[in-house]
Amino acid sequence: MDEGREARVSVRRLVPPLFIAVLLTAAPCLAAGGSVGTKWNTTGIVKMAVTPNYATGYGTVKAVFGTQPAPAPGPGASYQGGAVDFGNVVQGSDYLYKYAAHLNVYTNASSFIVYAEGSADFTGTGSNTGNVLPINQSIYWLPSVNGTSQTDANTGFSSSTPFQKTSQPGSAYNNPAITYTTTPSPIYVSPIGGTVDLYYDFQLKLPSTA
Numbered sequence: 001m002d003e004g005r006e007a008r009v010s011v012r013r014l015v016p017p018l019f020i021a022v023l024l025t026a027a028p029c030l031a032a033g034g035s036v037g038t039k040w041n042t043t044g045i046v047k048m049a050v051t052p053n054y055a056t057g058y059g060t061v062k063a064v065f066g067t068q069p070a071p072a073p074g075p076g077a078s079y080q081g082g083a084v085d086f087g088n089v090v091q092g093s094d095y096l097y098k099y100a101a102h103l104n105v106y107t108n109a110s111s112f113i114v115y116a117e118g119s120a121d122f123t124g125t126g127s128n129t130g131n132v133l134p135i136n137q138s139i140y141w142l143p144s145v146n147g148t149s150q151t152d153a154n155t156g157f158s159s160s161t162p163f164q165k166t167s168q169p170g171s172a173y174n175n176p177a178i179t180y181t182t183t184p185s186p187i188y189v190s191p192i193g194g195t196v197d198l199y200y201d202f203q204l205k206l207p208s209t210a
Helices: 002-014 017-024 027-031
Strands: 046-052 059-062 094-107 112-114 139-143 188-190 194-205
Touching: 094 112, 188 194
Parallel strands: none
Antiparallel strands: 046 094, 059 094, 094 194, 112 188, 139 194
């Protein structure tokens, strides 16, 4: 009986409470040298949270040589919220948006891949109606840091990767789908499941015809 009790205690410590009752009925067998097999199905879980403007010092920096200007976000931006708002920009210029987005991913999958995508190109309004800027020639992403223990060293000249368009306006909202013209480079490939925190800056590159 002492051996049986020790087996039961070790089982209680090692398995989730949901399975204790099942395994305890076989505890005397474990003490006698037997074995128990248990099978169950696990539902796939994927949870994601995106936090824009995730660290202090967020905002738009125009690409210049030498000392970098202080970040100046647009009016739609707010600390750990709002939008990634570049504010007023000038055609023919490049910009970096510091601390643009923090992406937290949790999954019980064995591995996963994260892509950066957009649903439409940029289109002009008012006197610019009819002008179109392809998303993959205008807005780019590049890895950043957490903004607390690490300082963002990116500038408007840092190398970056374009966002890719996935579908036309309208269909993206009514029937979401990933149909790339060109499959983009993943922003992250996880060799294992679990939790991961990813941090990114954005770049805006405007042609002289913008």
